[in-house]
Amino acid sequence: MAKKVLVLGEVRDGELRNVSYEAVAAAREIAEGGEIVSVLCGESVSGLADNLIHYGADRVLVVEDEKLETYTTDGYAQALLQVIDQENPEGIVFGHTAMGKDLSPRLAAKLGSGLVSDVTGIENTGGNLIYTRPIYSGKAFEKKIITDGISFVTIRPNNIAALEKDESRSGDVTNVDVSIMDLRTIVKEIVRKTTDGVDLSEAKIIVAGGRGVKSAEGFGPLEELAEVLGAAVGASRGACDAEYCDYGLQIGQTGKVVTPDLYIACGISGAIQHLAGMSNSKIIVAINKDPEANIFNIADYGIVGDLFEVVPKLTEEFKKVLV
Amino acid sequence: MNIYVILKRTFDTEEKIAIENGKISEDGVEFIINPYDEYAVEEAIKLRDEHGGEVTVVTVGEEESDKQLRTALAMGADKAVLIDDEDVEDGDQFSTAKILAAYFEDKEVDIILGGNVAIDGASGQVGPRLAELLDIPHVTTITKLEIDGMDVKIERDVEGDVEVIETSLPVLVTAQQGLNEPRYPSLPGIMKAKKKPLEELEIDDLDLDEDEVEGKTRTLEVYLPPEKQAGKVLEGELDDQVKELVSLLRSEAKVI
Numbered sequence: 200m201a202k203k204v205l206v207l208g209e210v211r212d213g214e215l216r217n218v219s220y221e222a223v224a225a226a227r228e229i230a231e232g233g234e235i236v237s238v239l240c241g242e243s244v245s246g247l248a249d250n251l252i253h254y255g256a257d258r259v260l261v262v263e264d265e266k267l268e269t270y271t272t273d274g275y276a277q278a279l280l281q282v283i284d285q286e287n288p289e290g291i292v293f294g295h296t297a298m299g300k301d302l303s304p305r306l307a308a309k310l311g312s313g314l315v316s317d318v319t320g321i322e323n324t325g326g327n328l329i330y331t332r333p334i335y336s337g338k339a340f341e342k343k344i345i346t347d348g349i350s351f352v353t354i355r356p357n358n359i360a361a362l363e364k365d366e367s368r369s370g371d372v373t374n375v376d377v378s379i380m381d382l383r384t385i386v387k388e389i390v391r392k393t394t395d396g397v398d399l400s401e402a403k404i405i406v407a408g409g410r411g412v413k414s415a416e417g418f419g420p421l422e423e424l425a426e427v428l429g430a431a432v433g434a435s436r437g438a439c440d441a442e443y444c445d446y447g448l449q450i451g452q453t454g455k456v457v458t459p460d461l462y463i464a465c466g467i468s469g470a471i472q473h474l475a476g477m478s479n480s481k482i483i484v485a486i487n488k489d490p491e492a493n494i495f496n497i498a499d500y501g502i503v504g505d506l507f508e509v510v511p512k513l514t515e516e517f518k519k520v521l522v
Numbered sequence: 523m524n525i526y527v528i529l530k531r532t533f534d535t536e537e538k539i540a541i542e543n544g545k546i547s548e549d550g551v552e553f554i555i556n557p558y559d560e561y562a563v564e565e566a567i568k569l570r571d572e573h574g575g576e577v578t579v580v581t582v583g584e585e586e587s588d589k590q591l592r593t594a595l596a597m598g599a600d601k602a603v604l605i606d607d608e609d610v611e612d613g614d615q616f617s618t619a620k621i622l623a624a625y626f627e628d629k630e631v632d633i634i635l636g637g638n639v640a641i642d643g644a645s646g647q648v649g650p651r652l653a654e655l656l657d658i659p660h661v662t663t664i665t666k667l668e669i670d671g672m673d674v675k676i677e678r679d680v681e682g683d684v685e686v687i688e689t690s691l692p693v694l695v696t697a698q699q700g701l702n703e704p705r706y707p708s709l710p711g712i713m714k715a716k717k718k719p720l721e722e723l724e725i726d727d728l729d730l731d732e733d734e735v736e737g738k739t740r741t742l743e744v745y746l747p748p749e750k751q752a753g754k755v756l757e758g759e760l761d762d763q764v765k766e767l768v769s770l771l772r773s774e775a776k777v778i
């Protein structure tokens with residue numbers, strides 16, 4: 200049965216995040232031939248609307264308001280509730296990002312709806328939409344259905360492929376006026392800790408360092424490799440605890456969960472809590488001087504050796520072949 | 523100050539997962555306080571020590587969750603509440619939030635602290651859902667918390683960046699790693715915890731019907747991912763290994 204499905208487009212640094220295009224693809228699956236309506240909130244975001252259409256949205260609703268310039272739970276919740284009220288969708292898809300995680304449960308609770316979070320796959324079996332998601336930090340998976348209310352879904356970046364970009368697609372872009380009342384939380388300041396580079400959760404390639412990197416400067420060779428590959432830099436908790444890098448880079452049970460195409464672990468032993476954050480990566484490369492390190496048990500390819508020797512050589516070799 | 527912590531009992535992070543009769547097996551499994559909820563307990567105790575008042579730790583779960591509640595009491599919480607959910611089937615995060623909201627309905631709450639995510643179910647829904655049902659604001663993934671009168675200043679982690687937030691009590695916050703270093707229960711703490719009140723409630727005691735807490739989602743199946751084969755450790759001269767790796771990544775794995 201064809202359904203109308205909303206997708207929240209997420210803007211970061213003036214651009215749509217890739218996960219928003221993936222969310223459009225997810226919405227296609229859920230809509231079963233119905234309409235995909237993207238919602239863009241912010242201060243001046245209408246210029247991005249066409250991108251959503253090129254990636255598969257049928258229409259875009261633009262909600263512009265100065266109170267939506269930075270994300271706040273209350274501001275976005277109020278805006279979306281008004282949009283939902285106007286559009287009466289059967290489903291709504293978010294990225295499982297800081298914003299999606301913060302906002303979607305609040306809206307689902309308000310509307311008495313079911314929400315399946317952190318979805319990595321969607322299948323339609325005889326008219327039943329079945330959502331797959333990792334549980335126990337990727338040590339197991341579950342398949343779920345939504346039984347009541349508007350279907351709320353958040354999708355994990357990098358798992359559901361975006362549709363092919365098609366610049367010949369066109370669709371309506373409409374402005375929606377909303378009234379936003381008091382915000383109970385106010386964002387005073389945003390301190391940028393991440394480098395402008397690639398966002399960890401959405402990165403296709405991650406170069407990660409552990410305690411084996413030995414110092415903050417020790418991350419240098421990893422950063423150079425990442426630069427050549429267009430990769431993001433991540434870390435184990437070992438490296439974060441030792442203050443070689445910021446906790447924002449931590450991957451694992453109590454850090455970020457990532458599923459890139461390629462994960463290069465340098466000087467990381469492969470503790471179960473680290474694996475929890477990266478073991479579902481498509482290809483894992485381990486570089487470690489200890490041949491017994493557990494990371495080799497889950498790596499697709501391994502090099503036993505000193506990372507300070509191996510990593511720069513790897514960078515040089517990639518430079519040669521990637522020109 | 524009336525300080526509450528919502529806490530979930532979960533598998534130890536070291537546990538391997540096995541499936542039995544279509545369910546995750548709990549045989550011989552060690553349980554712990556969800557690691558993020560430990561940060562919440564620690565922060566709650568610090569708040570109480572600074573501002574006075576009382577810390578109450580609340581969990582919805584099986585009877586055995588009393589162990590984790592006792593641990594929280596041994597860390598320094600004052601009271602614990604265990605809401606037994608064993609009679610209800612087909613529950614999900616909606617159910618948990620609904621039950622907690624019913625518990626909080628007649629309480630004077632200044633702040634509720636929870637974890638940003640439970641490492642087993644891993645949805646991160648319960649905190650924000652509960653805040654909505656109680657009609658109070660929430661702030662997720664916090665790494666710093668300061669309270670001055672009714673004013674609350676928070677730092678939260680947003681995918682590695684830091685957001686400085688101002689809000690006011692009452693509020694619900696969820697803890698991110700970095701908020702604090704949870705203390706270990708001391709021996710005197712453990713002795714004292716035995717005498718601290720641990721109230722046990724049933725769903726009925728909260729004036730809730732079973733069908734009011736029925737989930738909005740249903741799990742059809744749980745399964746283990748295909749086991750990952752240990753891969754290829756390269757051999758030979760380092761220069762050759764590096765060349766081989768680059769070529770494998772391009773031609774065999776096709777990720778570059």
Ligand SMILES: Cc1cc2nc3c(=O)[nH]c(=O)nc-3n(C[C@H](O)[C@H](O)[C@H](O)COP(=O)(O)OP(=O)(O)OC[C@H]3O[C@@H](n4cnc5c(N)ncnc54)[C@H](O)[C@@H]3O)c2cc1C
Pocket residue numbers: 408409410411412434435436437438449450451452453454455465466467468469470471472473476486487488489492504505506507535557
């Ligand atoms: C509740 C809980 C939650 C946790 N959450 C996380 C989490 O989210 N993420 C996480 O990562 N950890 C987490 N941990 C910690 C985890 O158990 C490990 O302690 C941590 O992952 C170890 O980090 P590491 O591999 O960098 O360090 P180590 O285990 O010390 O390993 C360092 C490795 O570097 C290698 N090495 C050293 N020098 C070199 C060199 N020159 N060249 C090549 N290799 C070298 C060594 O052989 C060794 O294998 C958690 C632990 C607990 C209890």
Ligand SMILES: Cc1cc2nc3c(=O)[nH]c(=O)nc-3n(C[C@H](O)[C@H](O)[C@H](O)COP(=O)(O)OP(=O)(O)OC[C@H]3O[C@@H](n4cnc5c(N)ncnc54)[C@H](O)[C@@H]3O)c2cc1C
Pocket residue numbers: 528529530556558559580581582583607610611612613614615616617618619621635636637638639640641642643644645646647648649735741
């Ligand atoms: C009546 C009932 C029946 C259930 N039946 C099933 C079932 O059949 N199958 C099944 O798989 N699950 C069942 N559950 C469990 C439920 O699906 C979730 O595991 C639970 O709601 C927590 O979700 P989560 O693990 O995603 O936690 P998150 O939403 O990720 O947890 C975030 C934070 O919320 C707080 N929190 C989470 N859970 C609790 C809790 N229980 N008590 C106090 N605070 C908490 C903690 O602070 C935690 O850090 C049932 C729950 C209830 C209440």
